[in-house]
Structure formats: C-alpha cells, structure tokens
Amino acid sequence: MHVIYGGTFDPVHHGHLRLALEISDRLGVDCVSLVPCHIPPHRGQTGASSSQRLELLRLAVAGEPQLRIDDRELSREGASYTADTLRQLRAELGPDEPLVMVVGTDAFAGFDRWREWQQIPGLAHVVVVRRPGPALDPSSEPARLLAERGVESPEALHDSPCGCVLELDPPLLDVSATGIRERIGDGRSPRYLVPDSVWTEIRRQGLYGACPDGNF
Secondary structure (H helix, E strand, C coil), X not given: CEEEEEECCCCCCHHHHHHHHHHHHHHCXXXXXXXXXXXXXXXXXXXXXHHHHXXXXXXXXXXXXXXXXXXXXXXXXXXXXXXXXXXXXHHHHCCCCCEEEEEEHHHHCCHHHCCCHHHHHHCCEEEEEXXXXXXXXXXXXXXXXXXXXXXXCCHHHHCCCCCCEEEECCCCCCCCHHHHHHHHHCCCCCECCECHHHHHHHHHHCHHHCCCCCCC
16 A cells, blocks of 8 residues: 655654654555655645755654655646546556555645545545544535545555545644744744755755754
C-alpha cells in the first residue's frame, strides 16, 4: 500500500509529523510519503518558497524511516492538483497496488470543489482524518461519497486498489502552520511546535519574518 499526505507544509510542524506517523501505524504501512504542493489552488501565496519549504521538510524527517518526501508536485508548472498527482502515481504503481491519500475533515468538506474530484475515487482510497469543527453537511456531495464508499477498518483498504473512504480519529496535536507563521511574525518563539532543526533553518534564512540573529 502506498500512502500520501499532501499539503503546503508552510512550515512543517509537529502536528504534521505526528499525524503522518499515526497514519503509518494505523494503516499498517512501512512509511507515509509527504507531498508538498507547489502552488496551492485554494489559498493565497505561501509564506516560504517551494524550495524553502522542501528544505524544511527534509530537515524535519531526517532519520525517521516511517516518513519520506515525494517532491513531484514541485517539479510541475502551475497549481498542484491532487488528481494529476494520483494519476501519475497510479501509472507508476500499476492498477492493483492500493493507493491512499490522506485529508482532514476541513479539506474533505470542500472535496466537491476540487478539480476532477469525481475521478479521485477511481484512482485512490481516501482517508479522512477527523478534526474539531462542524460535521459534514449531510446533503453535501462529500457526505454522500462517505455514505456510499465508507468502510469501517483500515484492513479494507488493503483489499482493493482504490474506491474506499475511511474516517480515522487519531490523536491530534493542536498546532497550525498559520499560528506558527503569526507567532514568528510577532517575534515569539515557535520552539517545541516545530523540530529544532526546522526552527534553526527558519532563523538562518529569516523566513516568516524571523530575525536571523534572534535568540528567541
């Protein structure tokens, strides 16, 4: 089984990393691929460039065998669309290998606004990580998709290459990249919210408004 977890990772933090490890354990796979997007189609400009975000990811996962980086979206021009990535992976993996993409409930709530979203269940399984917030609108397309394709256990994902939707409720760290960017911009330390190696590099490059010579 091949599992991907995409996002801007702007910057990567312990919430991202811990969730990826929980997913690896819950699904019974050796590792999870973190897929940083190049240009997010549903949000504004990122706080750091693609190459800077990739470097922070590399520092964050160094020495952790359960996490690896797939930087394919950074090599494509234009916005990063999940359907394109899944088609590329499916061509590489073949028709029979289970392929899984991980999203949060907040992202899944807008799933029907993704480009070519109807094609995605034919390419991969979807794991929806429950997050605090409103439940899905029962009349929405994402709720209908969950009702039609929902499965109860991770084992079901191993039995077919695609097409299932699984909700998981792993322990979550209440950390957000937005909050970290704001904290750094305000001159406050994000230490213990991000790996020390990531914070050191953020300060070295002066990312997100950090003072390169700051001691906080």
